[in-house]
Amino acid sequence: MPTHTTSDIATLFPNLMDIQDKALRDNVAAVWNEALNSGCGGKGWTFDEIRAIPFTLLAGNIDLRFVEHLNSCCKQCIAIAGVLREVFGSRIPIHLDHLIAGSLLADVGKMLEFDKDASGKVIKGRFGDLLRHPFSGVALCYKHRIPAEVMHIIATHSHEGDKVERTIESWIFHHADFIDFDIAKVLGKKAAGK
Numbered sequence: 001m002p003t004h005t006t007s008d009i010a011t012l013f014p015n016l017m018d019i020q021d022k023a024l025r026d027n028v029a030a031v032w033n034e035a036l037n038s039g040c041g042g043k044g045w046t047f048d049e050i051r052a053i054p055f056t057l058l059a060g061n062i063d064l065r066f067v068e069h070l071n072s073c074c075k076q077c078i079a080i081a082g083v084l085r086e087v088f089g090s091r092i093p094i095h096l097d098h099l100i101a102g103s104l105l106a107d108v109g110k111m112l113e114f115d116k117d118a119s120g121k122v123i124k125g126r127f128g129d130l131l132r133h134p135f136s137g138v139a140l141c142y143k144h145r146i147p148a149e150v151m152h153i154i155a156t157h158s159h160e161g162d163k164v165e166r167t168i169e170s171w172i173f174h175h176a177d178f179i180d181f182d183i184a185k186v187l188g189k190k191a192a193g194k
Contacts, residue, residue, distance in 0.1 A: 001037035001044050009033065012047060012067055013104050015074045019097050028101050030144045031108055039111030041125050053114065053122050056181060060188035066110065069180050074103040076176035092168065095149065099169040102153025105141055106173060109133030109154075112140075134160045 006029035010016045013032075019025040037044045053066040081094045110133045115125025127136070137154045149169070155161065156170045157177055166174065 004033040004036060005029065012050070013071060013074065015071065015078065015100055016104060018078070019100050021097050024097055024101055024147070024150075027144045027146055028104055031105060031140050031146065034144070035108045035111035035140055039114065041115040041127070043116075045111055050111070053110075056184055057114075057122070057124060060192050062184055062187045062191055064180075064184055064187070066107070070104060070107060072180055073106070073173065073176045074100060076179065077103045077172050080172050080176065094168055094172070098147065098149045098153070099172060101146065101150045102157075102169060103173050103176070105137060105146065105150065106154050106157045106177065107133055107137070108140060109135065109137030112136045132158070132160070134158055 006016065006026050009029040009032045016025060016028060019028065036047075036050070039045050040049075051065060051067050054062070055064040055066050055069040077099050078096070081096055081099055084092045084094060109131075110128075113124060113128030113131070113133045113136060114122050115128070117123050134155050134157060138151045141151050141154060149167065152167055153170045153173050156164055156166050157174050161170065161174065
């Protein structure tokens with residue numbers, strides 16, 4: 001399997017380069033490298049394949065893609081952090097590197113959750129039936145020394161986080177993620193003629 005450098009991963013996720021801490025930036029890229037190489041039922045994913053993956057398998061046939069969603073969420077998080085900083089100053093402390101890293105890694109576990117059927121269609125695979133992406137994403141991140149504050153964003157970004165105390169960064173990402181997801185559901189209903 002290929003080794004994807006930080007620069008390679010940044011071609012998928014340009015905001016990776018906005019992480020100021022070089023070690024964190026490189027570790028985020030290392031997580032993605034492993035997820036790409038070990039995902040899809042162990043067959044691995046190419047950049048072209050993940051660019052073609054639908055944003056979600058839960059909204060029907062819509063023209064939004066997985067990589068676009070991650071980039072959208074990351075940009076939303078950066079923008080929200082900027083607005084909060086502008087309006088509230090330091091009264092709302094936000095660790096921007098953690099927020100960016102968390103936004104880029106929140107769905108990395110989907111590389112393990114998803115597989116392809118015999119026709120090449122992306123489906124939720126056996127691994128995904130047993131472990132949702134917040135769990136597998138945290139496992140990958142732990143292996144690559146991602147800070148607990150970032151793993152918290154990954155672990156709590158979906159309904160798994162509804163029972164715990166989310167950090168400020170986790171709340172920001174959670175809402176950015178659901179902006180895209182709720183819009184995708186509306187578009188899916190329109191595409192289905194509902």
